[in-house]
Amino acid sequence: MHANVSTYQEDKEIQGRRWIILIVMNLFTFMATLDGSIVNIALPVLSKELGLPIAQIEWVTTAYLMSICAAILFFGKLGDIVGKIRIFKIGTIIFIFGSLLCGFSESLPLLIASRVVQALGASMTMANSQGIVTDIFPANERGKALGLIGTFVSLGSIAGPSLGGIIVSTLGWEYIFWVNVPIGVVAIIMGWKLLPRDLIKVKARIDVPGSALFAVFIVALFAGLLLGQQTGYSNTGIILSLIVAAVAFVWFLVVEKRREHPLIQLSLFSNPLFSVSILCGFLVFTANFTFNIIAPFYAQNMLGLSPFDAGFLLMLLPICMVIVAPLSGALSDKIGSELLTFAGLIVMVIAQFGFAMLHEGSSVPIVGLWIAMLGIGGGLFQSPNNSLIMSQVPRTQLGSAGSVNSLVRNVGMVVGITLATTILFHVMSNKAGHRVTGLIPGRDDIFLAGMHVAFTTSACICLAAALLTGWRMYQAKVVKRRSEAKA
Numbered sequence: 001m002h003a004n005v006s007t008y009q010e011d012k013e014i015q016g017r018r019w020i021i022l023i024v025m026n027l028f029t030f031m032a033t034l035d036g037s038i039v040n041i042a043l044p045v046l047s048k049e050l051g052l053p054i055a056q057i058e059w060v061t062t063a064y065l066m067s068i069c070a071a072i073l074f075f076g077k078l079g080d081i082v083g084k085i086r087i088f089k090i091g092t093i094i095f096i097f098g099s100l101l102c103g104f105s106e107s108l109p110l111l112i113a114s115r116v117v118q119a120l121g122a123s124m125t126m127a128n129s130q131g132i133v134t135d136i137f138p139a140n141e142r143g144k145a146l147g148l149i150g151t152f153v154s155l156g157s158i159a160g161p162s163l164g165g166i167i168v169s170t171l172g173w174e175y176i177f178w179v180n181v182p183i184g185v186v187a188i189i190m191g192w193k194l195l196p197r198d199l200i201k202v203k204a205r206i207d208v209p210g211s212a213l214f215a216v217f218i219v220a221l222f223a224g225l226l227l228g229q230q231t232g233y234s235n236t237g238i239i240l241s242l243i244v245a246a247v248a249f250v251w252f253l254v255v256e257k258r259r260e261h262p263l264i265q266l267s268l269f270s271n272p273l274f275s276v277s278i279l280c281g282f283l284v285f286t287a288n289f290t291f292n293i294i295a296p297f298y299a300q301n302m303l304g305l306s307p308f309d310a311g312f313l314l315m316l317l318p319i320c321m322v323i324v325a326p327l328s329g330a331l332s333d334k335i336g337s338e339l340l341t342f343a344g345l346i347v348m349v350i351a352q353f354g355f356a357m358l359h360e361g362s363s364v365p366i367v368g369l370w371i372a373m374l375g376i377g378g379g380l381f382q383s384p385n386n387s388l389i390m391s392q393v394p395r396t397q398l399g400s401a402g403s404v405n406s407l408v409r410n411v412g413m414v415v416g417i418t419l420a421t422t423i424l425f426h427v428m429s430n431k432a433g434h435r436v437t438g439l440i441p442g443r444d445d446i447f448l449a450g451m452h453v454a455f456t457t458s459a460c461i462c463l464a465a466a467l468l469t470g471w472r473m474y475q476a477k478v479v480k481r482r483s484e485a486k487a
Contacts (some may be wrong), residue, residue: 006483018136022145023130026152027187028092031180032122033156035099036065040165042173046341050172052108063112063225067119068126068272069410069413072219074211076127076403077263081206084128084135085195091124092191096184102177117269123406125409130402132195134390144330146386151325153382153409210263213252218411220245225418233422268401274392276472277385279436280341282408282415283465284381289416290458291317291374294424294451295355302360302444303367316374318366324379329387337384337391338473345466347373356452359442416458423457424450 039046039061047057079087098118105111129149137145167175224241269275295425299310301316334342354370386405393401427450428436432443440446 001050006260008039017194018145020190021136022039022133022148024187024191024194025088025125025132026149026426027183028088028095028122028125029149030152030156031131031184032068032126033153034163035118035180036061036068036156036410038176039064042168042176045168045173046111050108050111050355055106058109059112060115062222064115064122065410065414066219066222067116068123069222069407069414070215071401072123072127072407072410073214073263074206074380075124075319076131076401076406079124079128079131079403083197084131087124088128088132089188089191089195092184092188093121094118095121095125095182096188097121099177099180099184103174105196112252126406127403129473130386130390130405134393134402139391140333142333142387142391144326144333144383146329146383146390148329149325149386151322151379151383171266189193198415205261207256207261207263209255210252210259213248213255214263217245217248217252220248222414225414228418228422264404268393271392272472274389274401277341277388277392277467278404278408280345280381280465280469281385281389281405282412283461284345284348284378285409285412286416286419287348287458287461287465288374288378288456289413290420291352291371293417293420294454295371297447298358299367300449302358302448303362303364305364312367313364313373317378320372320375320381321379324376325383328380329383332384332387337388338469338476340384341381341388342466342469342473344377344379344384345389345462345469347377347380349377349459349462349466351377352455352462356455356459358451359448381415382483420454423454426450429455 048051048059050057075087075091095118098114098116098121101114101117102111105114130146133145133149134142164176167179220241224238224245228235228238228239253266256264256266269278295314296310297306299313303310305313328340330343351370351373354366354373358367358370389405390401424447425436428440428446431446431449432440436446
């Protein structure tokens with residue numbers, strides 16, 4: 001594998017506009033993440049207008065997430081080969097075109113097809129944005145820059161339902177897609193003027209077998225997990241789907257080891273710091289999406305808050321993340337990332353165990369405290385962890401590493417949603433004595449029993465990530481002491 005490597009940091013003109021370039025990329029990061037959640041609030045309206053049951057209309061959301069995960073590694077590798085900035089620019093145009101098509105869709109198949117187009121554009125931008133930032137920003141500002149990307153990801157994830165509700169109620173469901181168009185056009189014009197030409201490329205071939213096998217793995221896995229929630233995991237079709245996913249993944253690993261130019265260099269994972277950071281990122285997104293699913297029901301149905309008041313309470317999480325993440329990223333540039341990631345994980349563990357102890361009589365300030373702590377912990381963790389991941393990678397593989405990081409985030413979301421709802425409904429069903437897939441009026445105790453087990457599980461997942469990080473820090477100190485003793 002040969003690389004054409006230069007450095008953007010030698011170009012004073014590019015350095016002078018690096019923060020404006022970051023804003024352009026963050027606009028698309030925000031929109032791409034937002035479109036994963038903004039549709040949820042419009043599903044009842046879409047169901048009514050298209051005359052379809054909720055179980056079918058949910059594929060409008062699922063198809064988007066599935067397509068992003070299936071394609072993101074391919075576009076990360078393609079960015080390394082033909083240029084990350086070129087793929088990012090093309091992705092912005094495809095995303096806006098897909099958004100336009102979504103608003104004009106008058107049937108479910110057409111809407112799902114349009115969402116797939118939109119997702120392909122989103123995955124092209126997601127796969128390469130972190131690599132571009134790592135290329136352009138010097139090491140002493142990288143944590144701060146990656147932290148701002150993490151902030152916009154969090155904003156996009158959390159702001160979807162509230163922003164979508166306002167748009168749907170005032171303009172109509174089509175505008176949750178069309179709102180991307182004017183913002184996107186402005187960002188595209190700015191991007192094409194400001195973004196430099198690609199200097200870092202790798203001479204390699206596209207890994208077609210690896211790309212196909214990975215796509216099969218993602219589609220079969222997501223289909224099995226998400227359909228299993230509706231029909232139960234004992235269904236023969238669901239079991240077959242998960243078996244196909246497992247076989248495709250093992251086959252993918254075998255093929256990747258033999259390919260001269262693989263979709264992803266598995267050697268990346270031989271670096272313990274990279275592997276542990278990726279694994280911790282996955283565990284954190286899995287754990288935290290338990291909160292995203294269960295907290296709205298607890299706030300409205302157990303605490304008796306109105307949707308407005310519940311939304312205001314839950315907004316503490318993104319507000320705290322938005323404040324802490326950039327500060328944490330900037331601090332990681334000065335003192336290193338490992339201590340900050342460990343501190344963030346410990347704060348999240350405490351918050352998750354706090355949620356597991358809540359009941360129907362808990363005070364709103366106490367609930368708000370745990371929510372704020374979860375946001376602070378997430379803010380402390382995300383930016384330094386992103387910086388750790390990207391700093392361990394050769395410049396010629398930044399696109400691949402960024403796409404792996406984004407993939408892990410999206411898969412963690414889906415696994416977290418699936419795990420939370422599966423545990424919640426399983427515990428509720430056992431306590432009720434029959435299959436339960438929703439709240440039971442007058443039986444708050446049944447919901448709380450499921451909620452306590454779900455949050456205890458998510459706390460244990462965060463604790464596992466904290467123990468991994470703590471062990472890594474201890475090993476690093478042992479190695480440092482030995483080297484100092486020899487010197």
